[in-house]
Amino acid sequence: ELKVEQNPLFLSMQEGKNYTIYCNYSTTSDRLYWYRQDPGKSLESLFVLLSNGAVKQEGRLMASLDTKARLSTLHITAAVHDLSATYFCAVRNTGNQFYFGTGTSLTVIP
Amino acid sequence: NAGVTQTPKFQVLKTGQSMTLQCAQDMNHEYMSWYRQDPGMGLRLIHYSVGAGITDQGEVPNGYNVSRSTTEDFPLRLLSAAPSQTSVYFCASSPGGAGYGYTFGSGTRLTVV
Numbered sequence: 001e002l003k004v005e006q007n008p009l010f011l012s013m014q015e016g017k018n019y020t021i022y023c024n025y026s027t028t029s030d031r032l033y034w035y036r037q038d039p040g041k042s043l044e045s046l047f048v049l050l051s052n053g054a055v056k057q058e059g060r061l062m063a064s065l066d067t068k069a070r071l072s073t074l075h076i077t078a079a080v081h082d083l084s085a086t087y088f089c090a091v092r093n094t095g096n097q098f099y100f101g102t103g104t105s106l107t108v109i110p
Numbered sequence: 111n112a113g114v115t116q117t118p119k120f121q122v123l124k125t126g127q128s129m130t131l132q133c134a135q136d137m138n139h140e141y142m143s144w145y146r147q148d149p150g151m152g153l154r155l156i157h158y159s160v161g162a163g164i165t166d167q168g169e170v171p172n173g174y175n176v177s178r179s180t181t182e183d184f185p186l187r188l189l190s191a192a193p194s195q196t197s198v199y200f201c202a203s204s205p206g207g208a209g210y211g212y213t214f215g216s217g218t219r220l221t222v223v
């Protein structure tokens with residue numbers, strides 16, 4: 001069974017600082033997805049990464065994928081309060097099932 | 111375009127009761143899945159479907175049944191509710207291609223007392 005691990009689980013960072021969330025997975029896959037969830041809300045798609053070395057950027061968020069290391073990162077640049085949310089990575093296996101990490105709860109403080 | 115619609119949004123059940131969580135999508139997506147979300151455990155796959163008439167079990171299928179008689183609908187049935195099934199349930203759908211992630215419904219918050 002595919003395992004997906006995220007770290008850290010909780011992240012409190014000051015506005016303006018940079019940080020990286022890590023997503024490791026246990027079996028070969030080149031399909032990695034990042035989602036955002038606001039408290040009490042559903043999940044919103046952020047990035048789709050489909051090949052080794054893929055990099056996607058949207059505003060202050062940048063996601064990358066290293067399929068050889070089975071690692072994806074979500075880098076936050078110059079954090080702002082609006083980025084406070086829980087971020088999930090998900091890996092799609094060959095059977096087209098999505099397996100999610102436990103999530104990283106991000107709080108950006110002034 | 112409604113996307114993925116889940117009903118109800120909130121439900122309280124007594125132990126042993128049964129109920130059906132409804133999920134419908136209007137995007138003609140092949141793939142549909144049910145997840146449960148519990149604190150500290152992320153989202154866990156309950157059941158999934160790759161098309162009408164085809165369903166399969168995920169990581170935590172016990173106590174749940176599904177069917178997919180049409181492309182649009184994918185209901186989740188709780189056979190005999192238990193307190194361990196207290197959770198937030200999300201239905202999601204996706205087209206077949208790898209370039210697409212899941213589109214999620216708004217969720218159903220279920221409490222079993």
